[in-house]
Amino acid sequence: MDTAILIFKIVMVVSVVLLHVAYVVYFERKVIGHMQARLGPMRVGWHGLLQPIADFIKLFFKEDIIPFSADKPIFFIAPVIGVIAALGSFAVIPLWDGFIIADINIGILFILALSSVGAYSIILAGWASNSKYSFLGGLRSSAQVISYEIAMGLSIVGVIMQSGSASLSDIVNAQADGPFIFTQFIGFFVFLMSALAETNRVPFDMPEAETELVAGYATEYSGMRFGLFFMAEYAGMFVMSSLAAICFFGGWRGPDFWIFSHVPGIFWFLLKVYAVIFFYFWIRATLPRYRYDQLMSLGWKLFIPLALANIVITALWKLL
């Protein structure tokens, strides 16, 4: 019986997350459209609401082209690794009080581990395509992901120190007196920026810089395989936003007075997640792309020292 409930939970979370991922794309196009004084998708359905479904059908039925000299098994596996790594992370994310697929006490490390496995999908896609653009995109991405993973891991250490646990539910429960954003704002800043780099978003979208690399690692992919990369990217963004919401904004906890205390936890959680996602889009519509050497020096010379300083400050503050 327990197994049946668990399977039901997994199916539910995966399907709901995939639906959200599809509509995050719509949300992005709408937000950026309005920021650029356009309307965004309007044709399919009321205000373009059915656009993600139309896109999905289009991607699914498109011809699947495989380059002649590609390393076929790796070419096939690469997008799948990305999707598995992104969706697997949802197993340890508490959506509301008591709802979590696997409440393990190293939740944060699990997500970091999966995101480092996810980097393989991009490197392998770049290598297996046997194309210069893809290969350069893959190399750039792996260097970028490795560099920013360090900064991201270190920025969360402050949260782990303050809550005394690496389990995501414990971290949310430790924020009963107030979210960690007030005490961990350096960590939050470093985390948010590293998460942008980790998910290859503007202004750190070097691996798929259109003006230089066509579409980077995904140049040779078409049809549903390209769709899988797209899905992995947006699911990864969702994971990072959820992690930001859980570690710094108190997850499912909302303000505890008046009628707010009767609002279900999932509402607060999604509100925080979408606020972070909106911030991502906002940055995309505002900032130009960084140069590659600027990106590297920013990661190694600014974010990592900042995160280390944050750890020292948190430790001193804990001692006092």
Next chain:
Amino acid sequence: MTLPQLFFAYFAVSITGLSLLVVTRKNPVHGVLWMLVLFVHIAMLYLFLNAEFLAAIQIIIYAGAILVLFLFVVMLLNLRVEETERRFQWSWPVGLVAAGGYAVSLIFILVKITVFPQPGHYTIEKMQTEGNLMIIGKVLYTKYLLPFEITSLILLVAIIGAVVLTKKKQE
């Protein structure tokens, strides 16, 4: 066979098989990828032994960082040409001797090992109540403080060495 034994049998067989695949692939990138699968299996073996923290670290450090650098090197060097050159092939008798010596010493160790030693101070129950991370942290910073500090010193030396090597000479 009980279920745990079945699991262990699977891991033992597949880890051996995967190691063979790593060293026998013609294409070095495929070799590195089989090594990735191997590391994931080792991590699962750690999980199976209730060492969640070690499993996560195995993936983050070995699969996520070290193996990516491996992959970098293998992709950027043109190994398909170099492997046919004579100067990369002379070393196999040395490797054979080293591996043979290792196998013999392993057999001697395996003979000496008692199969079911007494449960130690850190039982499964204690691990589950107190948490893996907490226990490893406490042990590292109290009982094994000196080895821990020595390790960090060695790593620091390596970091400084890398910085010195890559720094441009200023005239």
